[in-house]
Amino acid sequence: MGRSEVVRPPLPPLDGRIDRFDATIGTAVDFLRGTWPELQDVRFEIGGLPTRPDADGIPRWEIDREQRRIVLFRIPIERLLPPGHDDDLHRRVAIESAVFRAAAEFVGKDPWEFGPDAP
Template sequence: MRHFALAGLGRRAYGSFGDVVAETCQFLREEWPEELGKLSWRILDAPRQVIEGKLPRWHADTKNLRITIYRLPIQRLTHVRRPDSQDERFHTEQFVFFAAGELLGKDPWDLMPDRFKD
């Protein structure tokens, strides 16, 4: 069973930030093997620079098929305190989807498998 919570499949509410990012990336690799089968990712504390007055939450490197997720902006600057660990997990996963969507030029919600859509 996958640990992907956004689709309601999570076995546990929240692991470490790195675990959630890795599990979500692995889910995307398995669901989109042709497009994301070679996806790589990394987690950095923060980006090196502010872009257009904003601190990025992710970077999509299309040349190398790699996403970078910035932990501190996601955990500390994007939201108010989350009510529970499951919500915290959803919050982290959404940024992985945003990054993967940008990488592929797709709406992040288009990356959800049809079996999980209403």
């Protein structure tokens, strides 16, 4: 009687849109925490949709300074890209931009101040 393998070869890693979104957020947050110590204990969370629009339209993030938390909303960040910019590169830039702008708003700085050579 022949034997079969109990353990099969590992499955390829998941590489869907949500997985790439999570990875991009994680990379941007790691960079920011390494650059700005005031973000060390800030929780970055991912939400699907905001509960309500604000004065500027549909928010891409929500800040709770009391809880030291930033919630980034995946669907508006990914889906409200300008026409012709719905590809992987533009989607990644939009995600990173949202993380940087939300973090800058949280600490009261301009997003351009998050560079490694910034004061």
